Structure formats: structure tokens, C-alpha cells
Amino acid sequence: MIKYCERCGGTVTFRVPKGDNRERAVCDACGAIHYKNPLVVVGCVAERDGRILLCKRSIEPRYGHWTVPAGFMELGESLAEGAARETLEEACATVEIGHLFASIDVVDAGQVHLFFTGRLVSDFAPGEESLDCALFREDEIPWDDLAFSSGRYALRKYFEDRGENRGVHIHELRRAKLAASGESHDPPRPAATGDDRR
Amino acid sequence: MIKYCERCGGTVTFRVPKGDNRERAVCDACGAIHYKNPLVVVGCVAERDGRILLCKRSIEPRYGHWTVPAGFMELGESLAEGAARETLEEACATVEIGHLFASIDVVDAGQVHLFFTGRLVSDFAPGEESLDCALFREDEIPWDDLAFSSGRYALRKYFEDRGENRGVHIHELRRAKLAASGESHDPPRPAATGDDRR
Structure with missing residues (x-):
């Protein structure tokens, strides 16, 4: 406030x-x-030879859980540049950004999460915000150990698309609706007004 | 600052x-x-019977020029809700939001402009920020009298798509690159840090 x-x-x-x-x-x-106003989080589902690059978080929130490389878009960059930068920072990896394929409205947190496809074109290693980085085939993805609902949604849609550009899959995460439906979801990312927001 | x-x-x-x-x-x-961080602008290209709803601006910047209904996304809403709200505010019109089809990085202004398709399902009339609202067939669009480059790009891609979801068309507006190429573009919307920003 x-x-x-x-x-x-x-x-x-x-x-x-x-x-x-x-x-x-x-x-x-x-x-x-x-x-x-809402903040934009940009991420990249980076693939090489049918395997996806994930990072194990070394910071809160969701320390120790696996995530698609993603983070807050910064001034001076495009969405795609932001997605590539986050992948570089979190996984020391270079990606060729493909197309935008998932948009998740995290309404209560005041965030929009936008995910691009990417082709991993370098080696990788844990960045400062990661304990570990690894490649996972679809049947190896640690679905129950993912850090964020938005990343889980993006990964699901990524595999459904099978490499084709089928437009943007849109999803909404809103506490009131989830509560009404009896579902639960991950703790929200820090709010737009929050301190600890990397 | x-x-x-x-x-x-x-x-x-x-x-x-x-x-x-x-x-x-x-x-x-x-x-x-x-x-x-960058701000999100959401807009809607709303169609009825092959004609597109545009608004003539009654406010700066670009007073008197035509625009696709669009404006800053607010806290507490999804992208699609923001696009529908802006259409309601600027054209007193109700739309059924379709799919996300254009993303324009207005890098120097610290903005991302995201456009949805929409189906106009009500009457319309000028809202407070509009002098006039009207429906235009493709060959009637006032291309030389549009308020913003991002809206022009969205309209072009909208007509190219012919109603199909062909994914998100991504475009970048960045002064340095435009200057280097000898092109010019519309004055940027007020910056993220600006005062007078709607």
C-alpha cells in the first residue's frame, strides 16, 4: 500500500x-x-531432443521445487528477450525463442505469466537462483514437485501441442474461484506490491 | 524517477x-x-458482420485519431477481462472475447500491447474517452488516421488471419531500431514511469 x-x-x-x-x-x-498495475512474468519451455529444461529453485518461494525458467519482465526488453534472459540467468542456457503458447492470469497476485517455446542451443548449468538444472522427457517431468501452477499448465499444453503453434492457451488462476470449486493451488507468487519478488 | x-x-x-x-x-x-516493470495494455478487435469497431479518441495522446479499444490492464482482472472492460469503457460495447492474436513490444515506452479478437454483441456509443465510435469494413479502415502503430499492426494481422487462430503475431516497436532503419513511428505512449498515462 x-x-x-x-x-x-x-x-x-x-x-x-x-x-x-x-x-x-x-x-x-x-x-x-x-x-x-499487473506485472508480467515471462518463461521459456526449452527443448532439446525431446527433453525439457527445468531448474530446481534455490530461493523462496518454492525453494527446492522444479520450475520452468521464468521471471519478471524488465524495462528495456521484449517479452521474448525476457524469456531468453530468464533462461540464461536461471540455467546459464542459450535458447532460440519460438512462439508464445501459454498465458496464465494469476489474478490475485496481480500477474500475467506468458510462456514461449524455445530450442536449447547451448550447455546449461545452475544459475544463482537454481540448485540444479536438468533435462526431462515428458514421462520424467516431476509433475508433483513443480514449483508453480502456471508452469505446470504451460508444460501440459506444451506437450499437447506436440511442437505445433496452436495459438495461445489461456488459463486463469484466481483464489475465489478455486476456493468455490474446492480445488487448491500453489501459494501465489509475491504480490505486485510485495517486497521479496526477485 | x-x-x-x-x-x-x-x-x-x-x-x-x-x-x-x-x-x-x-x-x-x-x-x-x-x-x-513494463505495463500491459490490452485491446480488442471487435467484429460484427465483417466490420470492426473503432473509437475516435477524445483524449491525448493522439486526440481525434482512431483506435482499437485498448488500455492499461488493471489489478484484479485477467487479460481478457481487461480487453472487454476497455471496449465497454471506450465504446459502451459488450464483446465476447475470442483468442489472443497479437503481441507488440513497445520497448521504449515500457509496455506490452496484447490484442484479442472479439465478437460485438451489443450496441455501441462513444464512452468518455471517445469522440465517436463506428464500424469499418477492411477497405474502410482509416489506416492513415490511426492513433497507434500497435493498433495498426493488430488490425493488419487480424485481417490476414481471416478469423482463424494462427497463433500470436509478435512485433517489436523500438526507437533505436526504427531510427537505424530510417523508419518513423508514432509517438510512444507515456512511459511506465509517466504521470499522465491514460
Whole structure:
């Protein structure tokens, strides 16, 4: 929750600015409006010879669980560049990015997770955020030991597509709906406003 | 540029936090790290009987120019919900969202523009941000009078696809590359860090 203006240090009040239709943090001193919007997470399902590159996390959340390389998109890069960068950082691996094939709305966390296909074209090794990296055939994927629901969904759709571009598979993770349906899901990634968000 | 901590009002210093690899605004007082990341713009190419719904903008940037309904994704909604909401706000129109078909990286503005297909299932009328709304056949689209390059790209690909889901068409708008190629493009939307951003 925003309490102070990042520009002038003044206090803020939450109100609906003129021409807007929802409450924003508006600076009492300089009038600056401070928006909060969803964040983009980009990932890459990288394949070589029918096997997929996964990383075992060395950080929270989900320390010790396996994940598709993915992370927050940064300013100054495209979605595809972000997906390749995350694969390089987490698995020291170079990928040729293919097509966008999965989009998961993690609504409660204020995130959209977008996954690309990729062709692994280098060696690999654990990056700073990984304990281990390895290649898995479909029947070797540690489905019950995956870090995040979004990555699990992406992997499932990746194998269903069998290398073809069948458009983007869209999925929604929202706590209220999951609770109503009696399902559970992984703890959400840190919220958009959170601290510990790598 | 962040100068003060939004949590405690302390001053910030730009430095690389432990475990990170790029400079962030870190609070000198409470240590909070303040990230800036790209924003998502969602839009909808809504069709009825072969004609596409466009809005004439009543606000800057690009006042008076035609646009595909689109705007910043908000917290608490999915991509598809955002695209439908923007269409409702700008054209008072209800759409059934189809598939995601275009992704444009507007790198210099720190934005990703994502466009869905949609089926217009209601009447329409100009919303607060529109002077006018109208339906256009492909040969009627005001190509030279469109507000944004990303919308122009989405419309072109929409017509190329002829209603089929051929996956996501990916395009990049980046000033350095455009300058090098001698091309020009529309003024970018306000940056992620900007004030006057809708």
C-alpha cells in the first residue's frame, strides 16, 4: 500500500482522479497519481531432443521445487528477450525463442505469466537462483514437485501441442474461484506490491 | 524517477540489491526495494458482420485519431477481462472475447500491447474517452488516421488471419531500431514511469 509520493515524499490519499473510475494513490502535496498495475512474468519451455529444461529453485518461494525458467519482465526488453534472459540467468542456457503458447492470469497476485517455446542451443548449468538444472522427457517431468501452477499448465499444453503453434492457451488462476470449486493451488507468487519478488 | 520510499517516505538510492543484477531504488531508511516493470495494455478487435469497431479518441495522446479499444490492464482482472472492460469503457460495447492474436513490444515506452479478437454483441456509443465510435469494413479502415502503430499492426494481422487462430503475431516497436532503419513511428505512449498515462 502506497503511503508516500515517490516524487516529492508527500503523503497520499486514495481517491478517484478526474477522468478515472477507480481509486489511485494521489499525492496531497504535488498531485502526482501513482498507479499499480499487473506485472508480467515471462518463461521459456526449452527443448532439446525431446527433453525439457527445468531448474530446481534455490530461493523462496518454492525453494527446492522444479520450475520452468521464468521471471519478471524488465524495462528495456521484449517479452521474448525476457524469456531468453530468464533462461540464461536461471540455467546459464542459450535458447532460440519460438512462439508464445501459454498465458496464465494469476489474478490475485496481480500477474500475467506468458510462456514461449524455445530450442536449447547451448550447455546449461545452475544459475544463482537454481540448485540444479536438468533435462526431462515428458514421462520424467516431476509433475508433483513443480514449483508453480502456471508452469505446470504451460508444460501440459506444451506437450499437447506436440511442437505445433496452436495459438495461445489461456488459463486463469484466481483464489475465489478455486476456493468455490474446492480445488487448491500453489501459494501465489509475491504480490505486485510485495517486497521479496526477485 | 523514484526519489522517495512509498512506504516510509525516506529517500532512496539506486543500487543493485543483493541477489539482483540491476539497479533498483532502495530506501535508505527502511530498505524497501522499489521495482519498475513494463505495463500491459490490452485491446480488442471487435467484429460484427465483417466490420470492426473503432473509437475516435477524445483524449491525448493522439486526440481525434482512431483506435482499437485498448488500455492499461488493471489489478484484479485477467487479460481478457481487461480487453472487454476497455471496449465497454471506450465504446459502451459488450464483446465476447475470442483468442489472443497479437503481441507488440513497445520497448521504449515500457509496455506490452496484447490484442484479442472479439465478437460485438451489443450496441455501441462513444464512452468518455471517445469522440465517436463506428464500424469499418477492411477497405474502410482509416489506416492513415490511426492513433497507434500497435493498433495498426493488430488490425493488419487480424485481417490476414481471416478469423482463424494462427497463433500470436509478435512485433517489436523500438526507437533505436526504427531510427537505424530510417523508419518513423508514432509517438510512444507515456512511459511506465509517466504521470499522465491514460
